[in-house]
Amino acid sequence: MKPPKYKLIAEFIKSKLESMIWQEGYKIPSETELATQFSASRMTARKAVDEMVNLGLLERVPSVGTFVRSILPQSSLLEIKNIADEILSRGHTHKMTVLSKLLLVPNDAIAISFSLQNKNVFKIIIIHFENDSPIQLEERYVNAEKVPFFLQQDFSKITAHQYLTSVAPLTEADISVEAVMPTKILKHNLQLNDNTPCLKVTRSTYSNGQPISYVVLYHPANKFRLTSAYRTAQ
Amino acid sequence: MKPPKYKLIAEFIKSKLESMIWQEGYKIPSETELATQFSASRMTARKAVDEMVNLGLLERVPSVGTFVRSILPQSSLLEIKNIADEILSRGHTHKMTVLSKLLLVPNDAIAISFSLQNKNVFKIIIIHFENDSPIQLEERYVNAEKVPFFLQQDFSKITAHQYLTSVAPLTEADISVEAVMPTKILKHNLQLNDNTPCLKVTRSTYSNGQPISYVVLYHPANKFRLTSAYRTAQ
DNA sequence: TAGTGGTCTAGACCACAAA
DNA sequence: TTGTGGTCTAGACCACTAG
Structure with missing residues (x-):
């Protein structure tokens, strides 16, 4: 299984970018030269260059050349935050209760969303409280192969998300x-009235292409907002 | 200026998708046939098919064929996208109705959220339709000083968001x-049943520090999901 | 005028899936 | 065995930019 030639060329370009040998605005070799x-x-x-252009790393200028693009700090847009930190930053107290912990083989729906089939996963359900009032139900599936000691953690000391990012960088x-x-x-579980909608946040996280965790978070709508800020480069 | 041949082929494919002649799961003609x-x-x-695959409308299965992808209505939280484009990229038709247009001085709540006090703003309410079914109610306030000709636009030709970004870069x-x-x-307005919650998205946009627009978007929850992808820088 | 990206052709071989 | 997508070649012509 050898990688196709265009991949090799794309990797070559990527390495130049990563090592900063080709900096922002640099005119890369022409397609003919490559x-x-x-x-x-x-x-x-050209196909290799295409790939980098699609990734947003290069920019073509017809009749002139292909250039290294300025990088957009896009990652800050929807930060993956820790709910405990968020609650504490509001000056409130955070508490949690683990409702269940188990090891299972995921059903189809979960397996497909999570690209894990016929593999063991841990499942854990946690309720988070802000000032003794429930604010989030967390239903989390974790890749048991990649994170074997997940269930042994003391989640009153470290949140599931904190532990996972320490084991496998997000x-x-x-x-x-x-x-x-x-x-x-x-x-x-969330002590809700009849007519309160919920915000349902579904998140799959990966570490270097490996699925790590699939989590569904429910928040009572009257208590929660998801926010995000966007800034362009410069 | 005649369009390149691969664009013609791509348009042909797109028209089949839009007219629903090729439905979800349909196996499109092979590259050789096309x-x-x-x-x-x-x-x-192949280049035409490439384009549709990159748009997420088609899916290749090696040795088998190329198929029409299933589409879940979803929108990006990260990127500020144009709802018309998103609907079109799903191969559906987009339509809109302007419910009201006016000039006013914002009340306190809006003014504070939007950091505009004692200034004129335009207000416009629009309903967006995907395949004749309402999918978004847009309630938008626009800085009249920075965008004086806002209300004169023909919003059936250009969406509010498109026009704003053309006047004042986001x-x-x-x-x-x-x-x-x-x-x-x-x-x-959204033709909802009694028990359907809505996703409410509130967005303030700025151009070089100047407030441009404050918008509240409502989506019926049974028709809409907001999605977003997160990638660390390399 | 020389170099660049944009498009296009008419072949080719491969690995793989389905019949 | 046939058809499919995945990759690749060695040319080609064009419009455009810059020296």
């Missing part, structure tokens, strides 16, 4: 947000 | 998301 350098056809070199995440009506169980 | 049909080489047909934004129960008016 092709010659790698004994490839121009179409193949590199990618997919987040989705919906508004839902709570189920009976949810209503009971 | 090439023959358009008297193009396979590489050119540099900062604050976004917040809540789950709420719809008011009577909202229920009526």
